[in-house]
Amino acid sequence: MKKADLKKTFEPLTTGVFKNNATFRLVLGTCPTLAVTTSAVNGLSMGLATLFVLVCSNALVSMLRNFIPRKVRIPAYILVIATFSTLVEMIMRKFLPDLYESLGLFLSLVVVNCILLARAESFASLNPVIPSVLDGIGIGLGFTFSLTLLGFIRELMGAGSIFGYELGFLVEAGLPMTVFILPAGGFMVYGFMMVIFNAVVKTVENKLAARKAAAGGDE
Amino acid sequence: MKKIRSDRKKLDPESVKIVVSLTLIALVAALLLAGVNIFTRVDEAEEMQNAVAENYSSPVASEIDISGYDDLGGTELQAAYIAEDGAYIFLVHVAKGNRIGYSADGVGLITVIKDGVIVKVAGYSHSETPGLGANAFQEDYLMQYSGVNVADIYIPEDDTLVFPDNSGMFTPEKVTSATYTTNAVFAGVKGAVKAYGVFAEGSL
Numbered sequence: 001m002k003k004a005d006l007k008k009t010f011e012p013l014t015t016g017v018f019k020n021n022a023t024f025r026l027v028l029g030t031c032p033t034l035a036v037t038t039s040a041v042n043g044l045s046m047g048l049a050t051l052f053v054l055v056c057s058n059a060l061v062s063m064l065r066n067f068i069p070r071k072v073r074i075p076a077y078i079l080v081i082a083t084f085s086t087l088v089e090m091i092m093r094k095f096l097p098d099l100y101e102s103l104g105l106f107l108s109l110v111v112v113n114c115i116l117l118a119r120a121e122s123f124a125s126l127n128p129v130i131p132s133v134l135d136g137i138g139i140g141l142g143f144t145f146s147l148t149l150l151g152f153i154r155e156l157m158g159a160g161s162i163f164g165y166e167l168g169f170l171v172e173a174g175l176p177m178t179v180f181i182l183p184a185g186g187f188m189v190y191g192f193m194m195v196i197f198n199a200v201v202k203t204v205e206n207k208l209a210a211r212k213a214a215a216g217g218d219e
Numbered sequence: 220m221k222k223i224r225s226d227r228k229k230l231d232p233e234s235v236k237i238v239v240s241l242t243l244i245a246l247v248a249a250l251l252l253a254g255v256n257i258f259t260r261v262d263e264a265e266e267m268q269n270a271v272a273e274n275y276s277s278p279v280a281s282e283i284d285i286s287g288y289d290d291l292g293g294t295e296l297q298a299a300y301i302a303e304d305g306a307y308i309f310l311v312h313v314a315k316g317n318r319i320g321y322s323a324d325g326v327g328l329i330t331v332i333k334d335g336v337i338v339k340v341a342g343y344s345h346s347e348t349p350g351l352g353a354n355a356f357q358e359d360y361l362m363q364y365s366g367v368n369v370a371d372i373y374i375p376e377d378d379t380l381v382f383p384d385n386s387g388m389f390t391p392e393k394v395t396s397a398t399y400t401t402n403a404v405f406a407g408v409k410g411a412v413k414a415y416g417v418f419a420e421g422s423l
Contacts, residue, residue, distance in 0.1 A: 039349040
């Protein structure tokens with residue numbers, strides 16, 4: 001495989017995390033983002049659950065793309081997504097009951113997460129299996145990263161703990177502010193992080209473009 | 220006329236494809252989920268007994284038949300046991316209601332009552348917000364119920380839970396910014412106290 005082809009194949013993996021980050025750039029899946037990011041563990045586990053469903057559903061939708069009639073593609077995709085989402089729910093209930101309780105209703109609602117349907121419709125149904133899986137991994141990792149980051153910040157500032165471990169000095173100093181684990185705090189942190197993330201990605205993109213232009217000029 | 224009739228009898232290939240494709244996907248999905256269900260099935264009765272064992276030292280001697288029991292509004296008695304030391308153990312689920320609970324799944328509470336006095340209250344299932352509503356399930360908060368006499372807990376005659384109950388009887392301290400979760404915990408305790416009245420005292 002040529003270097004250019006290889007780069008093109010793996011492109012969805014990196015763009016999913018940064019350029020097409022579902023949470024901060026595409027603003028998809030906002031409901032679970034705000035609801036479950038009250039702690040870093042919740043954010044991480046919801047992200048990983050979505051990643052699993054996304055990779056499996058993208059793979060299957062891509063495999064069946066020539067078999068599913070165009071007119072009924074949406075119910076077919078929903079059926080595929082619902083199957084994997086129920087699978088995650090069953091496994092989590094059996095082996096991770098505390099986490100299952102903690103994520104509650106939002107685990108069942110992975111099935112209606114618009115990221116999943118959006119990737120099935122706009123990518124997996126048009127591309128072969130490997131790029132679709134890589135797209136699922138990229139977008140899923142981006143979503144997991146965003147949720148964990150939001151959960152980390154909200155938990156630290158709202159409860160004075162990190163991944164469930166209480167930072168005694170923060171609590172004793174009275175620094176944690178409950179508002180950060182309330183919905184209002186969720187919107188605030190989400191907004192601030194969106195600004196920072198977009199500024200960083202744009203700066204990096206500009207630098208890369210400038211470097212590319214300079215390299216082109218040298219030639 | 221004849222030609223039109225013969226056209227009507229033909230099956231539309233596209234419609235057939237739609238039916239076949241959706242049926243096949245649904246069938247494969249059903250088989251996959253059924254297979255996974257075999258390995259991940261959760262025995263709820265066993266789960267509840269484990270929750271009891273984790274929260275009360277005296278082993279369970281017998282299970283109480285709760286069929287036909289009339290629940291306190293908004294609560295559901297899921298199981299009841301008698302421990303070897305004579306204590307009554309009640310597992311009550313409280314559904315989200317008006318000023319009761321915050322998460323849609325509701326909360327589950329274990330209440331142990333012995334000789335008309337609450338011995339222990341513990342949560343066995345909830346998805347309340349960590350660092351906020353979840354604080355109402357911490358041991359140091361639930362300790363306030365220990366030693367409370369069941370006669371001091373107000374149970375409404377019409378079985379309708381209202382918070383605050385303005386009864387002038389026992390009222391628990393609230394968790395800051397989690398009043399609804401505090402109410403849900405209290406509702407679970409009230410549900411257990413009502414059940415104790417029925418099964419242990421036969422007074423209600």
